[in-house]
Structures are given as structure tokens and as C-alpha cells.
Amino acid sequence: MSKGLIGASSVTIFVDFLSSKLEAALHQAVVDQVCIDIANEMRQNCPQLKESKINLEYHLLKDMAEKEDFSRFWDYISIPKYFFQNYIKTCVYNYCRDNKLIKPLSEKRLEELKSIVLTAISKATTTALTSLTNNKNPEESKLSKWLDVFCEELEKCLKLPRNTLTHMEDEEISDMDLLQESLTKALATSVENISKKFASAALVDLRNAKQQPEDSLFTLLSGCWEQCPFCAAICTNSIEGHSGDHSVPFHRPKAVYGGWWYKTDHFVIDICTSLVASDCSIVLSDTHRVPCKQYRKAGPKYERWRILPDDSELKYWKWFVCRFQKELEDKYQRKFEDRGKIPYQWKQIKKTEIFDEL
Ligand SMILES: [Zn+2]
Ligand SMILES: [Zn+2]
Structure with missing residues (x-):
């Protein structure tokens, strides 16, 4: 077998391996980012989630009075933290219910990530080629250098740790242009695969996200949950575990x-x-x-x-x-x-x- 063919098959093996890792990492990054986007969008568009816990509480009081459902009042009085959490969860569910939101958000994020990966491929290739010209350490493979740059470039937006790719760095690949070309093609296929997964994605498809939209919204809208020992009114301080006294502007019978x-x-x-x-x-x-x-x-x-x-x-x-x-x-x-x-x-x-x- 000629040296050229060995090189070409090495590139195929390497690209197959790397692109499967990359596809998984891209999918996860889109899932995580879409959850953040949903939470941010809701903060903008849902008046009750715009400001702080006290604003949300006034909204809930109005809502409960309108509906006159005693069981909701009971939960609010006896388990307020859970009640707020549950309310936010319902808001997220309703906001995403028609399933029209996730697709465009995911497409936008996927496009952004794709362009970041393309830049990383190009930068890694250029650096590997340059280092070949002034190689002071002939032991270090070109591919190892390529992987260093590639992973470093993606560090901020993808979970693709360099140390999970070490066993690939000894592959005999010298044709960096072929590598760039093959990986770019493989990336296009991966993006297509991910895009298909999000085509009719619902909230349930985001369950593996680092943080669910309702959790990040709750963190933003949380605070002290201590209740007045007389009337159970919730302390209005916006910091959980705050120093100083608990207080509330209005107490109850x-x-x-x-x-x-x-x-x-x-x-x-x-x-x-x-x-x-x-x-x-x-x-x-x-x-x-x-x-x-x-x-x-x-x-x-x-x-x-x-x-x-x-x-x-x-x-x-x-x-x-x-x-x-x-x-x-x-x-x-x-x-x-x-x-x-x-x-x-x-x-x-x-x-x-x-x-x-x-
Ligand atoms: Zn009180
Ligand atoms: Zn307090």
C-alpha cells in the first residue's frame, strides 16, 4: 500500500472518531444554550418573571384571587418555595407548549457553533502547517499540535476536552489540507443530523441540559424563604441566607x-x-x-x-x-x-x- 493511501485512511479514521465526539458535544452545547435562551426570552416577555421575587409574589397573589382556588392559597401559605418553583415550571411549560420556539432557537445556536468550529478547524490547520516549517521538536506530531489548537479554540463553547483525544494524536497524518476538507464535510453532516433532532423538539428533549430554564429562572427570582412566625408572610429579602433581620412590608391576620x-x-x-x-x-x-x-x-x-x-x-x-x-x-x-x-x-x-x- 502506498504511503498516500495509508495517509488517506488515517484521515478517515481520525475524522470519523473526532466528528462523532464533536457531534455529541455540539448537540449538548445547543441543548444547554437553548435552555438559557428560553429563560432569557421569558424574562423579557413574561411580566411576572421580569423583576424580582416580590414582583412575582404580587402577580401570584392577584392570580390566586382571580381564580379563588383555596388549594393554591394553601400551597402558597404552607410550602411557598415549592409553590413558586412549581409556578415557574408551569410558566415554562406553557411558554414552550406549541413547540415552535425550540427549533428557531436551536438553529440559530447551531449556526453560531458551526461557524466557531469551522474557524477552529482552519486555525488548527494553519498552526499545524506553520509549526511543521519551524519544528524544533520533531517528536511532536503535527496532529498533536492540530488537536491542541482545535480544542483550545472550542474550550469556551463546547465540552471537548483535549485529554479525551490523546490516543488519536499518533495517527500518521501529514496531509493537513485533506484533514481540513474531510472534517469540514463531516461537520456539515453532523450539523444536519443535529438539526433534524431539533426539527420537532419539545421541552422534554432538553431534559439533559446543564440547567433547565425553570431552574435558572427560579435562581434569579429566588431569595429568602423564611416565613413570619405569626402569619407566615414570606421575607422579601432577595438573598437566601442573608444577614440581618427578616422582614416583609405587609403582615396578615x-x-x-x-x-x-x-x-x-x-x-x-x-x-x-x-x-x-x-x-x-x-x-x-x-x-x-x-x-x-x-x-x-x-x-x-x-x-x-x-x-x-x-x-x-x-x-x-x-x-x-x-x-x-x-x-x-x-x-x-x-x-x-x-x-x-x-x-x-x-x-x-x-x-x-x-x-x-x-
Ligand atoms: Zn407576620
Ligand atoms: Zn429573610
Whole structure:
């Protein structure tokens, strides 16, 4: 067999091997990037996901009031972090539901990556040829140099580690132009294969992504999830594990979280901000009470909350208590009676009024 033919078959073996690795890496990079693109697009186009957790929370409060579904309120009050996560997941699902989004996004990314790979092929070939002319280390193969440059060029956008290709670097390839030509052809086929995979791709086809769109959106819209020990309002700080006190601009009637008067089955309808100014006590046990005015001394759940005595309150939660009086009574097995009787004025609040406040 002539030397030329050995060279040509080496190129084929090498190109087959490299392009299969490259195709897998390209596919993964497109999947990862499309997930980022979906999240970014949603941040632009979905008003509820545009800003921060507090903006999303107001949106959710409006949405829940519109739908008047107690089970959603219940999840929001009892498992807020999961509730927000789940809501974002549903948003992503709805946004991608018609399957028209993923194809164009993937095509754009694939095109960009293709051009980056072509540049890398060309740069690697030129460098390998130049190094051949001034080779100070004849032991080092041209192909090894070629692979060094190729992998380095792709490092930022593809996962194609140089050390996974070491066993190929001793292939006897000297015709760099043939290598460039063959690899360019193989790349076109790979791009076609990947493009076909995305032609009717749905969200489920992106499940191997480094990060799902809902996860990156949740990270951006997350924050502190501590809840007020009296009323379960969520701290509005945008940093999870933040220093300093937890706080929230509006507290709620304690009954929302099931609070009741000691030795009765009557709800507490007072709001935390008035409770902390009252002469009431937090009953930790029959023998251990802490005055509400010194609530921070009632244990770890209380000590980091800043609840200032004032009269800020939302009509929203008064409306909620009236609208879901029966559901709350059933859920917590308590009654709105006696000191927990719902004031007449609360029952006059119209739904339109609560929307004005949000
Ligand atoms: Zn509170
Ligand atoms: Zn907090």
C-alpha cells in the first residue's frame, strides 16, 4: 500500500472518531444554550418573571384571587418555595407548549457553533502547517499540535476536552489540507443530523441540559424563604441566607396561618404588627409565655424577625379570610368566633379593592 493511501485512511479514521465526539458535544452545547435562551426570552416577555421575587409574589397573589382556588392559597401559605418553583415550571411549560420556539432557537445556536468550529478547524490547520516549517521538536506530531489548537479554540463553547483525544494524536497524518476538507464535510453532516433532532423538539428533549430554564429562572427570582412566625408572610429579602433581620412590608391576620387564642378554638384575626404592640403573650407551653412586645425572645423562629408595631395592612388578607372562612375553619379545625369574630367591615371589601393595593 502506498504511503498516500495509508495517509488517506488515517484521515478517515481520525475524522470519523473526532466528528462523532464533536457531534455529541455540539448537540449538548445547543441543548444547554437553548435552555438559557428560553429563560432569557421569558424574562423579557413574561411580566411576572421580569423583576424580582416580590414582583412575582404580587402577580401570584392577584392570580390566586382571580381564580379563588383555596388549594393554591394553601400551597402558597404552607410550602411557598415549592409553590413558586412549581409556578415557574408551569410558566415554562406553557411558554414552550406549541413547540415552535425550540427549533428557531436551536438553529440559530447551531449556526453560531458551526461557524466557531469551522474557524477552529482552519486555525488548527494553519498552526499545524506553520509549526511543521519551524519544528524544533520533531517528536511532536503535527496532529498533536492540530488537536491542541482545535480544542483550545472550542474550550469556551463546547465540552471537548483535549485529554479525551490523546490516543488519536499518533495517527500518521501529514496531509493537513485533506484533514481540513474531510472534517469540514463531516461537520456539515453532523450539523444536519443535529438539526433534524431539533426539527420537532419539545421541552422534554432538553431534559439533559446543564440547567433547565425553570431552574435558572427560579435562581434569579429566588431569595429568602423564611416565613413570619405569626402569619407566615414570606421575607422579601432577595438573598437566601442573608444577614440581618427578616422582614416583609405587609403582615396578615394570624388566622391565615391557623393562629388561635389559648385554651379556645377561636382564631386570632389580629395582624402581627398590632399583636407586637399589644399586651398579649406568645404561649410556648402552659408554663412558658413570652409577651408579644418581646417576641424576639420566643426562640429561634422569632429572634431574627423585624416586626414593627404599625397599622400597615392589606385588604387582601381580610378579603381572603372572609372568602375562605369555611375552608380555613375546616382546615385548622377552629372557628371565627368571640375574639376571633370577623369584623363586619372586612366583609364589605370588594375584590376590585384588593387588586388596587397590589
Ligand atoms: Zn407576620
Ligand atoms: Zn429573610
